[in-house]
Amino acid sequence: MASQRLPVFQKFIDDVRAAWAREPDTESRMKAATELLRGLVGDETLLTHSRDWPSTEGHKNLMLYEDPDYSFVVNAVVRTPGRFGSVHDHAHCWTAYGVLDGVEKLERFERLDDRSREGYADVRMTGVTEGKHGTVDLVAPFDIHAEQGGPQRSVAVILRSERVAGKVLQGRYNPETKAYHQGEGPTQVPFELT
Numbered sequence: 001m002a003s004q005r006l007p008v009f010q011k012f013i014d015d016v017r018a019a020w021a022r023e024p025d026t027e028s029r030m031k032a033a034t035e036l037l038r039g040l041v042g043d044e045t046l047l048t049h050s051r052d053w054p055s056t057e058g059h060k061n062l063m064l065y066e067d068p069d070y071s072f073v074v075n076a077v078v079r080t081p082g083r084f085g086s087v088h089d090h091a092h093c094w095t096a097y098g099v100l101d102g103v104e105k106l107e108r109f110e111r112l113d114d115r116s117r118e119g120y121a122d123v124r125m126t127g128v129t130e131g132k133h134g135t136v137d138l139v140a141p142f143d144i145h146a147e148q149g150g151p152q153r154s155v156a157v158i159l160r161s162e163r164v165a166g167k168v169l170q171g172r173y174n175p176e177t178k179a180y181h182q183g184e185g186p187t188q189v190p191f192e193l194t
Contacts, residue, residue, distance in 0.1 A: 006193040012040045013065055020070040026161050030094040034138045037159050041098035042134035050100050050155045053078050062191035066163055075158040083149035089171040094161040095139040099131035102154025106137050109144040121180035123173050144173060
């Protein structure tokens, strides 16, 4: 129940719902919510709480919240030290990725080919953002990226404009072999922040 949620998380949900009600489109909503997520992942109470969260290794996300009215989703990932993430996109979904604990790198890529060959994508890295406690990066629809773990356990909270995992196929890229395919997103593991 909402009244039993961790207060800082309930306030975040309430504030994101208000942004969804106030803003006219998904991009504006996600830009407003990115600032709210920055406050959440900078919160010391949530940081302390996250130290007991289970690992999400094995292509999983913790499902913290899915809004019944606006359909936005709040996930979390808990990475083991040095975890290597694959290069992917989130289809048409906007995603705000906030580092709560540890250090992670968000790699950005651009696609160089003309998309005419099935199963093929030539992508190259265009930049890397290092994230630490309180850092948030907004990933636009179809932007190609990868998250890489740091030398110790890391935790991130992810706000998505909608749930795509299990509903929409998302792009998967291999920069070395130039292979491309579409696949399901991570398995959603329900997890209450109480």
